[in-house]
Amino acid sequence: MVVDDAAQSVLARVGPRLRALRQERQTTLAHLSRSTGISVSTLSRLESGQRKPTLGLLLPLAAAHRVTLDDLVGAPPATDPRVPARPFTRDGHTFVPLTRHSGTGRHAFKQIIETGRGRAGELERRTHEGYDWLYVLTGRLRLVLGEQDLVLTAGEAAEFDTRTSHAFGNAGDAPVEFLSLFGQHGERIHVRARPRSAAVDG
Structure with a gap:
């Protein structure tokens, strides 16, 4: 009973x-x-x-x-603390979840952008509520933020208000890998949005 x-x-x-x-x-x-x-x-x-x-x-x-x-x-959490690697791809970006999805709070991802994606020219910019944080592991990451067009290399980090239009690309000749932290709005826009969708959120 x-x-x-x-x-x-x-x-x-x-x-x-x-x-x-x-x-x-x-x-x-x-x-x-x-x-x-x-x-x-x-x-x-x-x-x-x-x-x-x-x-x-x-x-x-x-x-x-x-x-x-x-x-x-809402089952009790598993005793194994390891997060299973279940990579998936959105709009040419590979995402590897680094945290378990509990439905609240921030979530961490490892992102990989292959060569030839966003090295030059216009990128699809997005805006949403909250802040994004990222840290480059390897390669050269292109970060377009408002009027700025920046290149971040391994060991560099960035944090910004995501109400400013922004986009990511690969500025190098090898895949770029970086860590990113998204809040609920950022995860919904960057991770869950389908390719070529109108991903603009107040």
Whole structure:
């Protein structure tokens, strides 16, 4: 009976967790329905606790929110402190997550930009609320920030108000690798935005 009570407690937290994740990412039920194939009414009932969550519903929702199933249901953290490397690519940039996604706070990424991307010419600039921090590990990073067009080399760091339009490129003849810290707005714009999307946020 103790196990049943514990399971019920976990399941009761799923609905509020789903609503909090969706609102945090400023996603509508309709948009989430299109990306998961789950009807709007089912999503609404899940969030309100009127629909019992099942694995078949939770798996696509975890994928859509880019969180683990454990994070989605609020399971106790694993004892292994290592963060699994799950690199992915957005708009020609490879991102390697360095922190677990808990749905709040800042998240760290290692970014890799291959040669020939943004060495010269115009880059797609973005703006959003918050601050970005980065540190160059190897290579030459082009940082376009407002009216400035800068090149950062290994060992250099930068921090800036992201309400200023900005963009990253590779200014060298080898891949550039750098660490970056994003808040919620920055992660949504840089990490979750699809290529060639209108990524401008108040």
